[in-house]
Amino acid sequence: MKKLLNPEDMRRITYFLCKNEGVWYYPGELREAMALDIGDAQLRQELELLYTYDVIEMDGGRYGGVFDRTLKKVLMRNYGEILNLPVDEFNAYFKNDNMLDYLRERVEQLELSLAEARELREKLNSLRGEHNRLKGHDYERKMLLAMIRGIVDGKKGLIDGIHVTEFTSTLNYHLTTGEEIDILLEGEQVVIMAECKNHVPENLDKITEKMVDDFVGKATRLHQDRFAHKELRLGFFSKNGFEDRLKPHLRKHDIRFAVHD
Numbered sequence: 661m662k663k664l665l666n667p668e669d670m671r672r673i674t675y676f677l678c679k680n681e682g683v684w685y686y687p688g689e690l691r692e693a694m695a696l697d698i699g700d701a702q703l704r705q706e707l708e709l710l711y712t713y714d715v716i717e718m719d720g721g722r723y724g725g726v727f728d729r730t731l732k733k734v735l736m737r738n739y740g741e742i743l744n745l746p747v748d749e750f751n752a753y754f755k756n757d758n759m760l761d762y763l764r765e766r767v768e769q770l771e772l773s774l775a776e777a778r779e780l781r782e783k784l785n786s787l788r789g790e791h792n793r794l795k796g797h798d799y800e801r802k803m804l805l806a807m808i809r810g811i812v813d814g815k816k817g818l819i820d821g822i823h824v825t826e827f828t829s830t831l832n833y834h835l836t837t838g839e840e841i842d843i844l845l846e847g848e849q850v851v852i853m854a855e856c857k858n859h860v861p862e863n864l865d866k867i868t869e870k871m872v873d874d875f876v877g878k879a880t881r882l883h884q885d886r887f888a889h890k891e892l893r894l895g896f897f898s899k900n901g902f903e904d905r906l907k908p909h910l911r912k913h914d915i916r917f918a919v920h921d
Contacts, residue, residue, distance in 0.1 A: 854895035
């Protein structure tokens, strides 16, 4: 067995680990994989020295190659006779090695692109949500304006009997429960509460009986808490109308789905 440090063995070990980068070896596994004629103590000493000078890496007692193309080329160019590596094999190896680098870079770029896409998608969804919220508020204002114009013009229907000098209105009235009434219009003898839906035509199926029931529930509670001495009228408006299946349910609760008759 060899007792002194052997530079040739150390170069062979360095090259072997670099060539098999990503694979980690315990000293005994490395001696077996390379068929080294070297004792355990000497092998560990050589590995520790190579690691000390950052020529190889160590992780949990296992050793592996440094991800350094320059180091590999130096080893392969200068110690070809030791490594017994023909020129054509050298060129083929580094052609594959460079392709591996390229693919790794592409993966990193794609991962970054995916992360950016996710961030942009989140921002877009946030902007869409804000856009829809603003569109909903715009529709609520339009419906309140239609109610006020009806009062001014003396129209019948939901606003019948409310005088132009005797009402106040509130958009987005918040209950103590955190619930919201889109439109609250209070006259001398009447209080009107209305819900507004801004669904596009293809999403009218998402306006459900449960939505109607939830609206009736919160409107009834608010009426009992604050306006029990006044007549309660309910309106449920949809910018693009309703599916026919929903109208009987609205009528059952005496809910108007138009401002004027």
